[in-house]
Amino acid sequence: NGNWHTVTGFLVNVPIGDYQEGEIANVAFHRWGLDLNGGVTYFDPQTGWEVSGVAGFTFNGENPATNYTTGTEFHFEGSVTKTFSPQFNAGLVGYFYQQVTGDSGTGANLGDFQGRVAALGGTLGYNFQIGSTPVSTRIKVYREFAVENRLEGTAGFLTVTIPLGAPKQ
Numbered sequence: 001n002g003n004w005h006t007v008t009g010f011l012v013n014v015p016i017g018d019y020q021e022g023e024i025a026n027v028a029f030h031r032w033g034l035d036l037n038g039g040v041t042y043f044d045p046q047t048g049w050e051v052s053g054v055a056g057f058t059f060n061g062e063n064p065a066t067n068y069t070t071g072t073e074f075h076f077e078g079s080v081t082k083t084f085s086p087q088f089n090a091g092l093v094g095y096f097y098q099q100v101t102g103d104s105g106t107g108a109n110l111g112d113f114q115g116r117v118a119a120l121g122g123t124l125g126y127n128f129q130i131g132s133t134p135v136s137t138r139i140k141v142y143r144e145f146a147v148e149n150r151l152e153g154t155a156g157f158l159t160v161t162i163p164l165g166a167p168k169q
Contacts, residue, residue, distance in 0.1 A: 003044050007054070011035040019065040031069075032061035048083035050091075057100075068107035071099045071114060079123065089125040093140050094118070097150075115149040136161040 013035075017028020037056025043049070058073040074097070081091030095118070102112020121142035128135050140157045 003042055005041040005043065006039065007041075008038040010037070013060075015061075015063075019063075021065070029063070030065055031063040034059045037075075048089075050079070050081045050083065050089075052081075053078040062105055063107070066107040067105045069103060069105045071101035071103050071112065074098045074100050081123065081125070087127050091123050092120065093123045093142065094120045095142065099149075113149050116146065117144050117148075117150050117152070118146040119144040119155070130162075133162060 011034070013029055013031070013033030015028070015030050015032055017026070017030060019026050019028060019030040035056050035058040037054055039052065039054030041050060041052040053076065055074070055076045058075065060070040060072070062069040075095065076097075077093075077095045079091055079093045081089050083089040097118075098116045099114040102108075102114050103110075104112070119142035121140060123138060123140045125136065125138045127137070136159075138157075138159045140159075142155045144152050144155065
């Protein structure tokens with residue numbers, strides 16, 4: 001709708017993988033989950049400024065291997081970026097996470113253990129082509145603060161997006 005763009009969506013976590021008690025790392029959540037989210041972006045192509053935000057709730061099922069249910073989680077991610085050329089943009093990013101209900105189940109040995117974290121950081125984006133295929137890259141670095149019942153630190157992400165098929169020019 002003009003410079004305004006909206007999106008709604010959902011993600012489903014399917015309990016796959018093999019949970020092994022006593023292992024150093026278990027990469028599977030081993031539980032069902034549902035995330036409902038919605039977002040809005042304002043982008044002015046004449047000035048290159050973009051403001052985006054998305055918020056959602058994650059509803060978690062019980063992990064039957066541990067009899068543990070993570071409470072319902074609220075999350076918000078936002079950014080303010082400036083496009084300097086078709087190839088380059090930069091800006092500020094942040095997120096906020098708050099567990100709104102406590103953990104439960106016989107495996108919740110620490111009680112309801114509600115977590116919270118906020119973070120602010122920066123982002124750089126660079127777009128280019130390999131032949132006729134567009135490639136989009138982005139680096140994000142966040143510094144966490146206001147942490148409660150969670151690990152705290154600095155997080156970095158690199159994403160590379162290459163479409164499976166691109167329209168012929």
